[in-house]
Amino acid sequence: MTVTALVFYLFAAITVASGFMVISARNPVHSVLFLILAFFNAAGLFLLLGAEFLAMILVIVYVGAVAVLFLFVVMMLDVNFVELRQGFLQYLPVGALIGLILLVELLLVFGSWSVLPEAGNLAAARAPDAATLSNTDALGRILYTQYLLPFQAAGAILLVAMIGAIVLTLRSRPGVKRQKISDQVTRTMETAVEVKKVQPGQGI
Amino acid sequence: MFLELLIILAKIFAIILPLLLAVAFTTLLDRKVWAMMQLRKGPNVVGPFGLLQPFADGLKLLFKETIIPAGANKGVFLIAPVLTFTLALIAWAVIPFGDGIVLADINVGILYLFAISSLGVYGIIMGGWASNSKYPFLGGLRSAAQMVSYEVSIGFVMVTVLLCVGSLNLNDIVKAQETVWFAIPLFPMFVVFFISALAETNRPPFDLPEAESELVAGFQIEYSSISFALFMLGEYGNIILMSAMTSLLFLGGWQPISLFGLLDWIPGPIWFFAKTFLVLFTFCWVKATVPRYRYDQLMRLGWKVFLPFSLFWLVLTAGFLVTFDLLPVKG
Numbered sequence: 001m002t003v004t005a006l007v008f009y010l011f012a013a014i015t016v017a018s019g020f021m022v023i024s025a026r027n028p029v030h031s032v033l034f035l036i037l038a039f040f041n042a043a044g045l046f047l048l049l050g051a052e053f054l055a056m057i058l059v060i061v062y063v064g065a066v067a068v069l070f071l072f073v074v075m076m077l078d079v080n081f082v083e084l085r086q087g088f089l090q091y092l093p094v095g096a097l098i099g100l101i102l103l104v105e106l107l108l109v110f111g112s113w114s115v116l117p118e119a120g121n122l123a124a125a126r127a128p129d130a131a132t133l134s135n136t137d138a139l140g141r142i143l144y145t146q147y148l149l150p151f152q153a154a155g156a157i158l159l160v161a162m163i164g165a166i167v168l169t170l171r172s173r174p175g176v177k178r179q180k181i182s183d184q185v186t187r188t189m190e191t192a193v194e195v196k197k198v199q200p201g202q203g204i
Numbered sequence: 205m206f207l208e209l210l211i212i213l214a215k216i217f218a219i220i221l222p223l224l225l226a227v228a229f230t231t232l233l234d235r236k237v238w239a240m241m242q243l244r245k246g247p248n249v250v251g252p253f254g255l256l257q258p259f260a261d262g263l264k265l266l267f268k269e270t271i272i273p274a275g276a277n278k279g280v281f282l283i284a285p286v287l288t289f290t291l292a293l294i295a296w297a298v299i300p301f302g303d304g305i306v307l308a309d310i311n312v313g314i315l316y317l318f319a320i321s322s323l324g325v326y327g328i329i330m331g332g333w334a335s336n337s338k339y340p341f342l343g344g345l346r347s348a349a350q351m352v353s354y355e356v357s358i359g360f361v362m363v364t365v366l367l368c369v370g371s372l373n374l375n376d377i378v379k380a381q382e383t384v385w386f387a388i389p390l391f392p393m394f395v396v397f398f399i400s401a402l403a404e405t406n407r408p409p410f411d412l413p414e415a416e417s418e419l420v421a422g423f424q425i426e427y428s429s430i431s432f433a434l435f436m437l438g439e440y441g442n443i444i445l446m447s448a449m450t451s452l453l454f455l456g457g458w459q460p461i462s463l464f465g466l467l468d469w470i471p472g473p474i475w476f477f478a479k480t481f482l483v484l485f486t487f488c489w490v491k492a493t494v495p496r497y498r499y500d501q502l503m504r505l506g507w508k509v510f511l512p513f514s515l516f517w518l519v520l521t522a523g524f525l526v527t528f529d530l531l532p533v534k535g
Contacts (some may be wrong), residue, residue, distance in 0.1 A: 053312055
């Protein structure tokens with residue numbers, strides 16, 4: 001057994017174990033922390049495949065940004081998660097069905113490969129030569145030439161989703177005092193200070 | 205196989221031991237600079253010029269009792285400082301100290317650094333939550349929001365630098381600055397990066413997570429003895445890391461100042477340390493000079509000023525490079 005195989009089984013075992021802990025941990029914050037551990041080990045698996053760019057992006061995007069927001073929300077929410085789990089088992093058939101479909105699809109893909117090794121060449125985009133290009137280069141080349149339109153469309157959809165979320169949550173309440181930096185900066189002596197001549201014994 | 209492993213271990217120790225010493229003396233530097241700017245002497249009793257002060261502090265913290273609050277989430281409470289400290293150390297694996305003098309010369313070095321620095325928030329947010337107390341929790345939430353906000357502009361600054369280099373390898377980034385340091389053509393980005401680095405490391409004027417006038421000490425309140433020391437070491441480790449990153453990305457890393465080759469005889473690592481020290485001094489300088497930001501001002505600066513500005517500068521740089529056909533092309 002080589003070192004690579006050993007490391008693979010280590011990462012894979014931790015990924016599966018922490019994935020299981022995500023759904024079984026009682027404390028939702030612990031769930032999110034285990035999810036982060038799973039992300040990390042998935043990144044390790046990517047590294048073993050030689051896909052270092054994807055591994056780093058996985059850590060940056062999912063662990064560095066998405067999971068922080070998850071953690072943020074889970075910590076702030078005052079939801080009784082034990083109560084939520086009461087009807088947990090009634091979702092079992094649906095979940096099992098989705099899992100089964102995924103399994104069948106994976107088997108189909110893997111089966112076509114093992115029966116017909118040339119099937120890999122039928123893919124729309126051939127894998128570039130790994131020896132000459134780093135995988136950041138290779139990914140960029142495919143993404144910005146052959147798949148430019150889907151890539152841009154995905155970006156546009158994300159933008160629309162973002163604007164949609166802002167529009168849905170933005171409320172302009174009347175009577176809220178907001179700080180206007182420009183107003184403060186443009187104030188002059190004349191508008192800010194009022195000089196009064198006070199007569200003795202009278203006050204203002 | 206066994207020998208290779210031994211060599212790697214030796215290299216790791218050769219980085220970590222000086223690094224820990226540097227962290228210890230950075231705490232002293234911080235206090236000394238701060239004191240001098242306020243016309244005080246600073247620590248001057250323990251050892252000559254107070255040089256042994258960091259070790260006295262470390263020993264004191266080591267011998268104190270570790271107090272774990274009754275309502276605390278024990279596991280997470282103890283993991284948080286360890287995580288902060290570890291993350292501050294492992295980032296150094298990819299930092300090139302000289303031409304090719306680096307522990308792991310990986311293709312995506314800058315992304316690795318970005319990933320590790322974006323993980324730093326977990327130590328703080330976990331510590332804040334696990335303390336099971338109001339002030340640490342508020343400090344943790346503040347820090348999460350702050351670090352996520354400023355990471356965005358740091359990311360754009362990095363992409364701008366990468367556009368000019370054409371590689372994600374840190375060694376290549378330093379080599380690309382042979383003719384001119386990126387601090388000169390990309391000066392606005394240099395300023396944005398430096399200020400964002402202050403915010404990312406929770407240094408004044410952005411030390412909202414621990415703001416002692418509002419939150420007592422933020423996420424650190426419930427920590428004592430060695431767990432507190434680990435938080436502190438991690439924090440200063442991150443500060444040195446950010447200084448090193450600034451010098452690598454913008455000040456030419458281990459490249460000498462090109463005075464017609466007059467200064468080329470000084471070895472690369474010394475240049476690198478000198479530049480890092482300069483940035484480090486600026487960190488302390490800022491701490492002694494600028495008052496703390498208000499929280500909404502901090503968010504305004506991050507999202508409404510830095511983000512649009514760095515995005516604009518990124519597009520401008522890309523446009524400039526394409527127009528004048530200066531894009532670095534590889535392969």
